Amino acid sequence: MGIKLQTEFYNLIGQSDGILKVFDLVERAADSDSTVILTGESGTGKELIARALHHNSQRDSRGFIPVNCGAIPHELLESELFGHEKGAFTGAMQTRIGRMELADNGTLFLDEIGDMPMTLQVKLLRVLAESEIDRVGGGKPIKVNVRFITATHCNLEQAIKDGKFREDLFYRLNVIPIAIPPLRERKSDIPLLVNHYLKHFNQEKGKSITNISDAAMEILCSYQWPGNIRELANFMERMVVLSTDKILTPRDLPDKVMSDVPKETWEPLVQAEANETPAEFIRKSRNHAHYIGMPEEGVNLKQMVEEFEKELIIEALEKTNGVKNQAAILLGLNRTTLVEKLKKMNIQR
Ligand SMILES: Nc1ncnc2c1ncn2[C@@H]1O[C@H](COP(=O)(O)OP(=O)(O)OP(=O)(O)O)[C@@H](O)[C@H]1O
Ligand SMILES: [Mg+2]
Known part of the structure; x- marks a missing residue:
């Protein structure tokens, strides 16, 4: 060009x-x-x-x-x-x-x-x-x-x-x-615009939302956007400001959008995402065009890794009904290491 x-x-x-x-x-x-x-x-x-x-x-x-x-x-x-x-x-x-x-x-x-x-x-x-x-x-x-x-x-x-x-x-x-x-006639631009505005408002608002879930993206791509790019930009600003999570999911989307998009298009994705482990989610996200990657202001690696670690440990405990021996096996850890980590992370069951 x-x-x-x-x-x-x-x-x-x-x-x-x-x-x-x-x-x-x-x-x-x-x-x-x-x-x-x-x-x-x-x-x-x-x-x-x-x-x-x-x-x-x-x-x-x-x-x-x-x-x-x-x-x-x-x-x-x-x-x-x-x-x-x-x-x-x-x-x-x-x-x-x-x-x-x-x-x-x-x-x-x-x-x-x-x-x-x-x-x-x-x-x-x-x-x-x-x-x-x-x-x-x-x-x-x-x-x-x-x-x-x-x-x-x-x-x-x-x-x-x-x-x-x-x-x-x-x-x-x-x-x-x-x-x-109109935007609804060039749907392939929607992910690009969503990512652009996600990055833009993250920076402008000092937030660190790193990703958007497949289901949420699918819904945004199916929505008709009567107000075109201006409407999309305003939506992204609102979602970035109001979201308390690092990942935007359908829960962050306004009712106006949700009610406009047929449930069949996104419900299976929400189900699948609910069953995903954080590890699966991150692995999958990395392969996606809409993986946002490292935010402009960087990350706190130690804290992010700890959060991720904590989520996996909790998941292992949930899967094994709190039986530490089994949870340790799922995580590939010694029982004592797991117990130490639980103490350090203040995880109580
Ligand atoms: N291709 C694009 N890439 C990125 N942002 C865009 C693009 N097109 C429009 N926008 C953004 O969308 C918003 C609306 O664009 P613009 O004001 O040019 O539209 P318009 O057709 O003049 O709208 P209106 O008829 O309401 O005046 C602006 O914030 C603009 O930055
Ligand atoms: Mg104008």
């Missing part, structure tokens, strides 16, 4: 066919200066892809200016985009530079373009056609050199039919369309 997938501004994760197609389009479109329109459900990564397009272009050293057309009240959006002259309207005490001018020689990212009011759509059309803007209340037009990237989660073709979006503007914007598939 010829593009930078990771910078201080974004970190793009994914290996599914769906996301690789997107990366390929980013690679080919980034440096073209052509207008790109990103479509995809909420939380699929439209803004991240917009940043990747910018940072993989010649405009990289200049500004990436995002404007959320849906979040700014309509009456403010015009001056936000085009700026205004002093005295242009009541309250315009000073001349203000708009985002279009700020994005000069850089990239303007118009998010939720479907929410742009009709009156502004006409003005945007003029910028696209003539590379000129008029500040509100301004005299002469100002030349700008802006690369446009737009994004929408709604269907603009439908908005055109409904008379809410100008068809001529749509054709101007729809030069290079990039559709980002």
Whole structure:
């Protein structure tokens, strides 16, 4: 892959066919200066892809200016985009530079373009056609050199039919369309994202959750993720913060997820995991793609080994109903060594 997938501004994760197609389009479109329109459900990564397009272009050293057309009240959006002259309207005490001018020689990212009011759509059309803007209340037009990237989660073709979006503007914007598939259509990315966010939040929250059980991973992979990657990231944060264990299991998953996934897909795994010895679990985990491995901050080897040792001893005692001779045989120890360890570890039966 010829593009930078990771910078201080974004970190793009994914290996599914769906996301690789997107990366390929980013690679080919980034440096073209052509207008790109990103479509995809909420939380699929439209803004991240917009940043990747910018940072993989010649405009990289200049500004990436995002404007959320849906979040700014309509009456403010015009001056936000085009700026205004002093005295242009009541309250315009000073001349203000708009985002279009700020994005000069850089990239303007118009998010939720479907929410742009009709009156502004006409003005945007003029910028696209003539590379000129008029500040509100301004005299002469100002030349700008802006690369446009737009994004929408709604269907603009439908908005055109409904008379809410100008068809001529749509054709101007729809030069290079990039559709980002929802997460449920690229399930193979889920383990990668889960591991990425597990590591990330472990670090950020100072926790040391080292692993996630097969059953929990299976459930996360089967869930539909209506809020896509944003929802997954928020889930991982919650699980990392709330979990008191070193391993995330289905018990740590919220009801919303559990009730969405059919029981048949995960119940056998939970059963199998319940019957596993810690040794089996660790051995198996090591062979897994989602074995997290050594946490960033390291481990306390002595303490971890002791915990593991203790779990195995308790298990051996449980299996043998507390008969120390037999437990010692299961563990390959002399009886006296076992008794010493029990004393030292404060295990009472
Ligand atoms: N490929 C990816 N790898 C890692 N993280 C990602 C990826 N795509 C998106 N994210 C993360 O998911 C979250 C949502 O991404 P982003 O804001 O780009 O989505 P969006 O499509 O613009 O969503 P919305 O429509 O809600 O604005 C962010 O926290 C982002 O970092
Ligand atoms: Mg967004």
